[in-house]
Amino acid sequence: MRPQSPKILQTQTIATTRLISSPPRDTRQDSCSRLAKITTCQTRPKATITTLSQKPVVETRTVVLCSDKKCLGHENLIEQLTQDNNKLNQRIYELEHQIDKYDGEQQTWMSTAIEIESMRKLLEETQRNHQDEVQHLNSEIQNQEDKIKTLTSTQRNLEADYKILQQEIERQQFIIQDRDEQLYQQEYRIKDYEKQLQVGENVIEERNSQISILLDQIKQYESQFATSNNVIDQLKLELAQKDIQNQLLLQQKDSLISNYRENLDLLEYKVQQDQQLDAQRIQKLAEFESQNQDLNNKVEDLQLQLQALQEKNNYLNGQVIFNDQANSNLLNTAENQTKHLEFQLQSQADEQMNKEHFQNLQQQLYNTKQQVEEKDNLILNLNDQVVNLTTQIRDKEDKLELLHYEKAQQLAQIAQNNNQELYNYLIINEELKHKLQLKSLYELESQKLQNQVQLLQEQISDISREKEVFENSQFQLIQEINQLQECLQSTKRTEEKIVNDNQELQEQLVLQSLEVQRLQSENRDLKDKLSQKSDEIQMLNQQKTQILENNQLLQEVEDRQIEQFEIKIQELITQCDTLQSDLKQQAELNDELKKQNQFSQVQISHLIEVESQLRQLNEQTNQQQKNLQQELDNKNEEENTLKFKLETLLEDIKEKQMQLVELDRQLQLTEQANQSQQLSLEEKINYLQNEVEMWKEKFIILNRDYHKVQEDLMMVQAEFEAFNKRGLEIKNIKESTYFEVRKSSLYKENIDVKASQTSIGRLFKENI
Template sequence: MRAQSPTQKFIPTSSITTRLISSPHSNIRDQRADSSVNSRVTKITTYQTRPKTTITTTTTYRPVIETRTVRLCTDKRCQGHEQHIEQLTYENQQLHQRIYELQQEIEQISICQRQHTNTYSTEMENIKKLYEESQINHQSEIQYLTQEINQYKTQFQHSDDQVKYLTQQLKKQSVNENLENQIALLTTEMERLNMIIIEKNNYIEQLTQKLNELDSELINKENIIENLENNSSKLRKQYQEACNQVVLIRSELDRQLETIQQQERNIFLLNQDKQAIEQYNFLLEQKEQQLQQLRGNIQLLEMKLQEQQTTIQAQYKEIDNLMLRLDSANQEVDYYQTESDEIQKCRSLLQSELEVSKLENSKLQEQITKLKQQSTDLNKTIDKLKSDLNQQLSSIQQDFNFELQSKNDELESNKSQYQLELNVISKKFQEENYSLRINNEDLQNELNQLNNVNQILQSTLDEKINEISNLKNQQSQLYSEYNTYKLKFQEENHKLKLEVEDALITTNQLQQKKNQLESTITELNLLINSLQQQITQQSNEINTLKYKSGEEYSTLRIQIEQLDQTNIQLQTIRSRLQKDYDEKLNELKELQDKFNLFKQTTQQQIKDLEKKIYEYEEKLSLLSSEIQRMLFQINQKNDLIQEQSILQDENQREIQSLKAQLQAIQLQAEDQQKRLEQQMNEALTQQREKLFRFESENLSFKSFIEEQNHVIESLSKQIDGMTGDLKYQQQLEEELSKKNSFLSKQLTEFQTENAENQFKVDHLLVENKALKQELEIRIDTESELKFKLDKLIEELAKKQQQINEFEQRIREYESNQSNEVVQFEEKITYYQNEVETWKKKFIVLNKDYHKTQEDLMMVQAEFDAFKQRGNATLVKESTSFEVRKSSLYKENIINTKSSQVSQSNQYIVRPLQDINI
């Protein structure tokens, strides 16, 4: 059973009427569910079934006094709490569902990221493979070019050997000049012989003419040799230039391995012209089919481009919808800003109320300090009284009545003051408790509102995150489609380039060998040009698509930045609201701490008052014991007085006996007797006065004791009432503490839930930031890859241009080289023909020379025979001369045969050796 409050003794609980309360702050407090609002007038209904208390609250506005009926809820779980718990469970379920949905979305995003990473990894692996294959091809090209360079070196060395051989031949022809000198000597000798042989003179003149012709021919040969030397110097210069060009072209020829390999293949194909022509016709048919396929692919690409344009238009529409949503979100943000301004106003009002409560607390603390001073003063006076009682017992008895009366008056006045102060304190405590409860309810309402606002913001954030994720997915899909199309275009371009190169090579080879296929080649060139134009158009379209996609990407990036800014603004608003919420929680904690401190101080004051009351009771018990001791002393004194009276009677008897005994000595002892009588009379008067004093003191003590007993009874009654009030207040405080503990538990639960939700939200925000960073990193990597791909495409285009230039140069070089080879072959054939003609002439001359030599020998034989007729010695000489001549003739014949055999492969016949005459 609940203890009844002292107000229930005077106010019946069943007949509490409703009041209309006007308060300046009712527009904040009238949002409660148990009050019906009508323009700052609240109507508080009452229930007659349960006990209620009326609490008067004084606000800072003194003319306005609020009286409220408070319904004290004894149930541990009322309907409001259960509904609140159900709402919290429903919200927790919604939060769990939302977290589950977010986890699913995160898993989907992670799957998409893995797919993107796999695609990127495959693309990078393909690129690496292409790069490795290109390196392998370059190495093979370099090896092939080195082989060809070695072949060219061998060819040039062979040409150098030929030049050296020609120089040797020229040197040998210089030897022929010596032969001419010898021939001149022979002519002189022949002239001398002509003096001897007159008959053969004509023949010798013919020989001389022939020799002159030979001289002229030799002069022509020398001129030809000089021309050959000039040509050889030119060829050397050209060879040096060709070497320089080879050195320059080595770096360029490294990139032209494929063309050279294809040339070798085509050289092999030139040996099989018919098969190559049939294969070429077959290839033409395949190319026509490929062209048809390309046309079909182009039509499909046009269809896909139209679909992409429709999708882009749909994306533009979605972007417009997003812009509308952003406008609505901005409006919501403005609305939330207005609400935050209102919350700040409410916060300012709450701060003003807090300041008022602080002022009241300061006043209460001043009153408490005053009470403490009074208690210290009382303790001092009690100490003084104890010292006075210990020092002067005799003087205290007279002054004790006055002091006790004054103390009783002071105690009564202090007691009345204490009662008034306790009533005021209890009223203020109740008012503050009620105001704190109202503030708690208002803060709970504000917390609910803030939670609702937070939920709305979370829902909007989730929606925007979903929209952003959808946009990113669409963007990734578009980018993946764009990459696939780009790869297809690149593959087709590569195939077309290879086909174009093959066609060019085949056309060049066929143009060199067979001019009949020129018409077909021109048609192919036209087709290739048309294909190149289509490729250029497609590349232009791709560039336009790239530009459009870049613009769309930039617009999407701008929109994402705007959304990030809105998210940042929402986060700032949320942080502000969170700060306000934290500040309010801190203020609540401060208020709770102040309430607890005030409660502790009031409990300590109550305990101090109880201690003081106990001390006063002890003091009263001590006083009662002292009074009893004084009464005991008075009784002892009365007994002494009775004993003294008995002693006086005995003394009188003794005196009478002494009178009888001392009648004889009366004369002697009259003086002494008179003295003794005077002394006894004085002692009796003193004793009588003492007795009268003791009796008056006894009466006064009895009256004082009776008065003190009445005072003690009244104090005990007041103490009983105060103890009942204190017990009732303790019960109220316990109930309030239970409610506060329950509310604090709920607050802690809400705070923990809010902290968990906030932790989850922060975790999700961190994950969102991480995902954004990953997206930005991937976007950067994609942009870098795009940039690298563009660079590679540009480099490929440059390389293709360089390849085309090098092909043109190679063609020019080959044409020049073929022309030079043709010229060189023509020169060689010309020189070979000349050598053969000179060889024939030389053979004829040699035959004529041998004939003339034979004739000379015959003439010499005749001359010797003619001399032998005149002188025998001359005959001997002629015989020796004849033998010598015959040996020479044989040697000449053998030498001519050996020279013809050894120099038949070198196309030039050596001249005759020296003739020793």
């Protein structure tokens, strides 16, 4: 591979380099492709490694910084990089120190051929044991591969589910867009309805003004009617006085014409007719009084009906207030249910985070298994190298058998024990390294979890803000509803069919109660699901506690083993001091083994770097998956909130439509009632005008009759005086002519009175 050149960026960067390994000068090739650069751009490290066999490897890290001086994230990255550099330098120093120790120990070990024979025997035994362990590990690896296949199948299923969810999300987005369009149309309709309501309110105000004018006119007519009643009472008094005067005059006539009964029979007949007319007039007056009483009774009935209507209006206003309280209670229950649902959603999000954590642990186990396989391959390579070394050693053993045969018998047993202990010590060191790596991974996971908790807290704060905005909008809607209710109360005072409205309200309450029951059933189902998921979470927590306990036990056992091994190491050091004199002859063999060890260490360091890079890649992929899942969760929450808002808006729109329908019906009823009232008032006004004209005509006729009677009396008196003066013949002629004329005039007057009575009776029947 060609070495990559670092990219030129405008932002600030920090670069750290360190030498990982350098081969000896004999095996070193060209200076090309010696650098392995790990560059980080925008907080995500991208590793590019270029290495060849037997070439030095240098690691460089470059971190891109923001132009902001207050960027805490990059400052933290700088601190982490400095800490990592310090740790790596310390590790290099420790490894060099260990290499020096191992060099000194190998000089002592390889001084004699006796120890080489023991090593060969030990190697044969270890190879056998290793083959057995390899078979056991292969069986475990096969089992783990089966598990991995099952996990891959589940992962495929999850990916398929993820695709399905994406399709559903897109479909729901289209649905949301359609609903937004519907909401826009409904808002436009609501505005039109509000305009119509304003027009209706203006019409109602005009009708109310007309009604007030008509009421004023009615009051005026009542005052006129009262004045007409007073005039009628005065006429009655005058008629009574005239009757008294007539009686006096008749008495005077009787006294004057007692001697002339024969001539005055006609006068008596006329007086009887006058009495009959007076009786008819009295009957008419009595009928008129009965009509007045009927009208007064009707007015009282109307007043009672108005009082009953006012009581009904008050009762209905109380029911409206009670319904408002019930609606407020329903709103409170809905808010509580929304809070409960939000809590459930938060618990579901926590469960999803736990599941993600469990999946990450499974991925880490898979990575560790891969690392174990790679280490097994390395062990096999080392075994091959050991076999080659044994072949070389066998050639030299034949030369040294004669010299060191006796010493070999003495030191064979000691060397076997020491080698077994050293081999076990090396295995334990490798296990400890692996566990330290696991601990570092656990610490990284804890940091990630803390970051996730902070993100969740920020999401909770955002949700609380959205709740406040929703509550403000809900408060505004409640104010608008209160205003509409006040308008309804103002219009309900003129209604006559309010019972139907109450029935409709009761039906709405029944529907709302059914909806509340449905929501309660849904809440119960959700509670059952939550209980099931909480049981699953408890099981996972128990498993976690068991794993932690097992780790603690393993740590204790390891600590004990380390203490034992330290004691054994001290004993071996004492023994090695005794054997140093015998191992000086094999210094050359130790040099060769040193070179081989250095080469193997270079390979091991290279493999460690590859492992670190793979871990970084795995962490990046895990972070990307987590970010995608968080985005999905956020989108699901936004969809749920939008759905809830749509449902609330649709319910409000339905309520407003019902209110508009009720207002239209109420307007129609009020218009009908106003029309009927106008017609009844016009009929009453016409009837009263006809009655006033009729009474005027009657008064005129009575005045005419009164004057005629006075004239007749004057004529009678004059005739009486002339009779006293003149003779009987002349008197008889005059009386006969006069009485004939008088009969004709009386007949005409009777005809006019009967015609006026029939016309008044017809009008009265029509009004009834």
